[in-house]
Amino acid sequence: MHRDAPMMSDRSEDDGDTSILTATKPKTKRPPLYKVLLLNDDFTPMEFVVHVLERFFGLNHAQAFEIMLTVHKKGVAVVGVFSHEIAETKVAQVMDFARRHQHPLQCTMEKEE
Ligand code: TYC
Numbered sequence: 001m002h003r004d005a006p007m008m009s010d011r012s013e014d015d016g017d018t019s020i021l022t023a024t025k026p027k028t029k030r031p032p033l034y035k036v037l038l039l040n041d042d043f044t045p046m047e048f049v050v051h052v053l054e055r056f057f058g059l060n061h062a063q064a065f066e067i068m069l070t071v072h073k074k075g076v077a078v079v080g081v082f083s084h085e086i087a088e089t090k091v092a093q094v095m096d097f098a099r100r101h102q103h104p105l106q107c108t109m110e111k112e113e
Pocket of ligand 1: 044049
């Protein structure tokens with residue numbers, strides 16, 4: 001007895017809808033974050049750096065002193081992680097404040113990977 005092999009046209013499930021093949025996951029990519037880094041130098045007074053950390057990064061005195069010491073000993077430290085716009089603002093505030101007080105303190109930002 002002869003029986004035909006099942007064909008696509010026999011299958012009621014297949015209505016020709018290709019959406020399963022083409023649908024993509026909705027993109028929910030978060031915006032990148034940026035580390036704000038403070039760099040050591042030989043001239044900026046420690047108290048000035050502590051003041052900067054309290055004033056622009058909302059750290060209490062103990063936290064500010066600890067980060068200042070880390071920069072002093074290691075050469076650099078992350079002082080905070082922010083959106084691109086906030087990080088840019090923090091860097092500009094620190095650089096401007098240091099320049100106005102004639103200290104060579106350097107602050108930069110770097111994309112967090
Ligand atoms: N190294 C400086 C000093 O001995 C202090 C200092 C700390 C400077 C941190 C910059 O980001 C800095 N006076």
